[in-house]
Amino acid sequence: MTVRIAVIGAGIMGADHARIVAEDLPGATLQVVCDMDEARARAIAGRYDAEAATAPEAVIARTDVDAVIVASPDSTHAPLSLACIRAGKKVMCEKPLSQSSGECREVMQAEAASGTRQIMLGFMRRYDPAYRQMRAALTAGTIGRPLMMHNWHRNGSTPSADFTGAMAITNSAPHEFDILRYMLGCEPVSITATQPMRSDDKVAPVVMVLQTVDGQLVTVEVNNNAAYGYDVKAELVGETGTIATNHVSYTRMDKGATQSLGHDADWRDRYAEAYRQQNKAFVRWVQGGGCPELAASAWDGYAAAVIAECGVKALESGSRQDITLIPRPAFYAGATGKVA
Amino acid sequence: MTVRIAVIGAGIMGADHARIVAEDLPGATLQVVCDMDEARARAIAGRYDAEAATAPEAVIARTDVDAVIVASPDSTHAPLSLACIRAGKKVMCEKPLSQSSGECREVMQAEAASGTRQIMLGFMRRYDPAYRQMRAALTAGTIGRPLMMHNWHRNGSTPSADFTGAMAITNSAPHEFDILRYMLGCEPVSITATQPMRSDDKVAPVVMVLQTVDGQLVTVEVNNNAAYGYDVKAELVGETGTIATNHVSYTRMDKGATQSLGHDADWRDRYAEAYRQQNKAFVRWVQGGGCPELAASAWDGYAAAVIAECGVKALESGSRQDITLIPRPAFYAGATGKVA
Amino acid sequence: MTVRIAVIGAGIMGADHARIVAEDLPGATLQVVCDMDEARARAIAGRYDAEAATAPEAVIARTDVDAVIVASPDSTHAPLSLACIRAGKKVMCEKPLSQSSGECREVMQAEAASGTRQIMLGFMRRYDPAYRQMRAALTAGTIGRPLMMHNWHRNGSTPSADFTGAMAITNSAPHEFDILRYMLGCEPVSITATQPMRSDDKVAPVVMVLQTVDGQLVTVEVNNNAAYGYDVKAELVGETGTIATNHVSYTRMDKGATQSLGHDADWRDRYAEAYRQQNKAFVRWVQGGGCPELAASAWDGYAAAVIAECGVKALESGSRQDITLIPRPAFYAGATGKVA
């Protein structure tokens, strides 16, 4: 069965998903590209002989659409996921599920009420080879019990000039919140957030320290104006050793008194393989395979939203905030395994 | 149009091609897996709901087969490629086209007589990101005119105990011969080959030095018993700088007083992306796209065979051998571009 | 003039200083090695044809001793530095000057009353090539205004089983406190300190976050049971780029499916060149050169002690502590330059 996919949203991520579906996803075909901006939808759809559309709910309801990828603006993620649930169609929703943890709970309730898992959340790092090797080393006991995780999230520059520290926490940091939960297999219980001062009006980095219920410490630096390029790094410190992401560059150059490696331009280069594997897992699921083991769920989207809300409060108040999640519904049991 | 592919040969490489076609090639489907050993054919075919067969020529002739991937033993590559030409079906033939340059010429003549390019040769390194970046740096003038290219080809151990230095040249080194021709955009004119002595009965490394018609020097080390893992490296030395393959490891580990990166187990890990891109290019070609710009042709297979023949003579005689190619047929014009 | 040096303390650091003075310090000679434990003093002194002694104050007073290196237990640093001031002899005192900021102030007052600088404090990192390059890049403007500094201080294991988090702050972290002040050219104004939980009874890492008066953020991880080796790292994040310590290993090895670099056994290997340069600077000063520009002073020892005191309070209270220093005495003006 060839899965006919609708991509909703034709911005940077939507265009990238459309390309992956059209060119790199065996078993899938790009059926529709939908965007409020018709010209944008047409531009992307035309590239791959797909249809263009502007009304997302109508697209979701189409009988010739088997599954949906949501890559529209963040505020539409939850409503469109709900529409997919109502239509009984599986959806790969870009993060965040919602910036509101309350709205995430509504989506979880609807999904649970439907009786079956239908949402996969686009925390693609879980499919990245580096994080997978880190997780494998952990579960194999190679570095002992985890004690700390350090994370760096650096962009060359912000997409808009009015980006704020709070936005760094709600837009960029959720990737860190998800991966620390996934990696450590437990939930954070507190968070602090602080910013240095820049000499210009660009948003300064945000430095967060989280504690987990298992007593681990996690540091997160989100630096949206790192200037030098896109660079995401992580180190997992265990009781007997550490494992860290290594800078991947296919070549190195000796020139002008330096030896240099290249930096990725942005996350699409850095995570190209992760996006591809994630979307492959989505297609297999739609084709009838089991719910992908690695994939993030609505529950993970809820947890990331709560942590981000607490992070913003920590940044604004200047004091440590407790993080309290609702009990994990049985419906979402079993995904994030704890290292013994 | 979905391209129905027959994979001929169900050994290590055939199994890998079958997997790529079945799981990672949009626009293609695995129709048949053919191997003299019926059980082997069934084992791989069964994995992907394809048919199993044992008679390659019959498979090539099937009307439900649109294109062929040849990954059977080396001695069958040329006969099967000729069968594909006769059947008017495009073929992605694993290297070498033939270990006999004379047989390569027969294939070229048949292909030329057919009036159209039908053979793509599996020198997959041309699709590897590292070599592509090296080539791009060269054509961009970043390191100046190329002066030297150094190449290392290391395997953990030989597939069989009776591997010889001559086999290192005819089986392993063709990848180096092709990539140096591709990278430098010109032909080698001489070759020397020497071996150190091992203390055991394993095959020793072979060290070759080649000169090109443009006056470049190329060194090649083929070490089939490197013991530590699979490791292929190259450095291109230009008049104003150098560019080299960088060791790619997604993670690094600190443990037991060392900081370590992993080595690949074999070429399938190292070149996974190259194989995927190569086969995608093949499918696009079968679907009606132009002959893939990067891909190696029968001419390239012929050139590699001649160089290997000269390399074996150089090793056996202990003296430098001239390399003489027939004039490049117009039919194969234009593929390997020279850097100005 | 050959400087006759007395080394007080014949423990690990004292033995190392004795060796440097005896074998690697032109213009200096090892006159006396003094330790409460006479056998220890004799053992080290005998190695280099120096005299052994057990009474430090008497040694300091000797007319054939021109200068003193104090490497005895931490609690004796301040009293012995005071004795040197009284004797009018310059002293290179191992860190800390004192764990009590009050006692540091007494030393400062005595030094100021003597009218001349006599104390150089053994914060040897200021002489380390890596930190010097980082400082040079900063002052050259290569990475823009500094925003953050990340620091990792990892030991294979603690010297004693009863090492505590507070001791990590008072014994190990002062090196970090000094180098951040030196690097950023300004004082920290607040500190938080947190620990993850280990599964055994070894001391867990301490993670600190400091803010400086210029609005920079500094993170410090002190991990005294890192298990894998001695590893000190730092990264300076500027507004236009970053500069970090690079792992220095003279060789790398390919073996057993990994490529590995070595870790230093301890700080004496890691900082061998820094210790040598620091002690050379000390000798030149004693010989009549000006007060070494890079060297840490009693003021720097005081600052490190105050920060450590606040760090311990932060760890014990679980809340951020303000750091308040007395105004910098004019006597100590000028050493730590601010980057414009």
Next chain:
Amino acid sequence: MTVRIAVIGAGIMGADHARIVAEDLPGATLQVVCDMDEARARAIAGRYDAEAATAPEAVIARTDVDAVIVASPDSTHAPLSLACIRAGKKVMCEKPLSQSSGECREVMQAEAASGTRQIMLGFMRRYDPAYRQMRAALTAGTIGRPLMMHNWHRNGSTPSADFTGAMAITNSAPHEFDILRYMLGCEPVSITATQPMRSDDKVAPVVMVLQTVDGQLVTVEVNNNAAYGYDVKAELVGETGTIATNHVSYTRMDKGATQSLGHDADWRDRYAEAYRQQNKAFVRWVQGGGCPELAASAWDGYAAAVIAECGVKALESGSRQDITLIPRPAFYAGATGKVA
């Protein structure tokens, strides 16, 4: 006993040796700096309160000179070494001992006739931490029996415009010839030498392949116009693993879409520690210690000269040259140990 040293030659290397003796060599003092060019001698001598002189033989004969460092033009190395032997003074002679193997034999005969070893040759790489670790790994059996050694010797640019391939072999490559002999513990028996063609009139690289009496292969690239900086690299390939020099840079920088390490400006930076350790070993020897185990002797100078002579013939003739050394005199027994 303080060793009073005369440095003969006040060019780049002489100035560097004068600095090391004056500032970094405990137990030694810089007595005289001698150069045909009086102004040059005065400039360097004046820097360190040493005397200036212009007549080397007279300097060697001075009663207030205990030992000599020869860093004058290459053609004077042998005559001045002979003068030191006659004067009964130990000499650390910069490489080469002579470019003529015959002249090297005369020096060996004179030294042997004197009945005692007096010459240490400045093949400082033997004191370099990287090569020492490589040798240690070899003798420890960590990489198995050595099979190959690869060497790269790259300078940013040649000192003079009329530098030739033959000069690359006689002036630059002797360092490689010595280190391969030292590392492998046996002698080379043949050599080939080839050059690529440059597009300008600068000297092109020379690529050499040597075979040793124990059946090892050694490749050497000497690239005197590498453009990007000074870069010397080596890899030792054993039967069970490899060990290679690692690029040492104290810091790395992220800036402008690249991550970069620095290259050394020239050999004085790269080998600063090797020069210091070599000269320390020389001083200890003069003070009465045994002949330094690591140091190169006149015999090693002779061997390097023979290999270079054969290398030049190989380059000029285009054919492999046998290398034949005289039997090693008993007087020089024991220095280069073979790995079992």
